[in-house]
Amino acid sequence: MKTGRHEHGVRPAAEAVADFGDFVVDLMRDEQCAQASRCMNCGVAFCQSGIAFPGARQATGCPLHNLIPETNDLVCRGRWDDAAGRLGMTNPFPEFTGRVCPAPCETACNLGLHDEAVTIHDNERAISDFQWECGIEPLPTPPAEAPLVSVVGSGPAGLAAAWELARRGVRVRVYEKDDRPGGLLMYGIPNMKLEKGIVERRVKLMEESGIEFACGVDACERADEIASESAAVILAVGSRVPRRVDVPGADLNGIHFAVDYLAEQTRALLDGREPLITAEGKDVVVIGGGDTGVDCLATALRQHARSVRQVIRAACPPDSIDVPSVWPGPRALYAQSYGQREAADLFGKDPRVWSTDTIGFSDDGTGAVCAVQAKSASAGEADYPAQLVLIAKGFTGAEQAVLDAFAPYGNVHLAGDARMGSTLVATAIADGLAVATQVANDVL
Secondary structure, eight states: OOOOOOOOEEOOHHHHTTSSSOOEEOOOHHHHHHHHTTOOOOSSOGGGTOBOOTTOSSOBSOTTOOOHHHHHHHHHTTOHHHHHHHHHTTOSOHHHHHHHOOOHHHHTOGGGGTSOOOOHHHHHHHHHHHHHHHOOOOOOOOOTTSOEEEEEOOSHHHHHHHHHHHHTTOEEEEEESSSSTTTIIIIISOTTTSOHHHHHHHHHHHHHTTOEEEESOOGGGGHHHHHHHOSEEEEOOOOOEEOOOOSTTTTSBTEEEHHHHHHHHHHHHHHTSOOSSOOTTSEEEEEOOSHHHHHHHHHHHHTTOSEEEEEOSSOOOOSOOOHHHHTTSOOOOOOOOHHHHHHHHHHSSOOEEOSEEEEEEEEOSSSBEEEEEEEETTTEEEEEEOSEEEEOOOEEESOHHHHHHHTTSSSEEEOTHHHHOSOOHHHHHHHHHHHHHHHHHHHO
């Protein structure tokens, strides 16, 4: 009751866009303890519920059912080791969720009914950072005679399934189509939001725990081999088919799917080269209002775009809302994420254009895009200059080829976004754990 909410800081926009380093400035550990003290240890803690109420499109609270009041109490008392142990009971990868999760736990926080919610997300990140500083022991290596389960895909669900299977004594081999493990965590989320060393150290720990990784493998071409050598197969291939914008000019040069743009920037960063797709000196238009669109904005700023704009079909949400009427469920409120805040600081205004449909793309005469044709209910039609257009409209589902390749075989399971469609990293992890538990019970 005496301590107000104090979130992590952020680097000034001009400094943050000068590199691809983390834009977050963490609180000191004693400050984080003070923030954890704001938790009320509720009798009915919706923050950890992870359930969807009737009629709701999204679950309320943490999909992993983290024991949040208990963990906060341990942080408050400075018992960081115990807090890490308690968090690890439900969440194997808090270093990921503590950075990229939109924190539905905070939306459902009881304190948020009358005050600002507890900084659950920051607390989780701090616990994980403490744990890694102290060192995390690998799992015992499963015995050679243990059954082998193959996991196809190494994103959040695939890694979670692999970790849980190994924890239960199953031998695990993970197949990844890309050149590095991590899936969405490696190539879908930019480095300033999730530094790739954090993904790499987790993969290294998994390898030390006896989990094998086979990268650069197209599982479609080896489905028979993978299925025949495995007691079970888990397809955690994500929801990778991007949603198109089917309007005139959609095939012009300079129009790219967000996932391709973000992946190329990360590859270039890790390989020490210049990206093949760049926003440098260009007017950039991002189509789509979700987190991926924000990541595209932030990446374009770091590539020295001349201007950035985000075209969003949805209406601008209100600045305030009657919280008790929607609590503890999700709520739509106007806010700026990091890329939008950086753009506003650098260019003097929020880059978003609300209630606007994309109706076409203009050709510069050489087969390249030069403008986005848009139409809004209030302002009518307008052309926005663009030499780089990034489509961030989400995904339609898993790649059908991999599903078809494994369809003839028994004991094949879907996990994560491949089963549920695009969802939160935390939800994908939770599903990976659940599927792994079922598979381990079957094969052991």
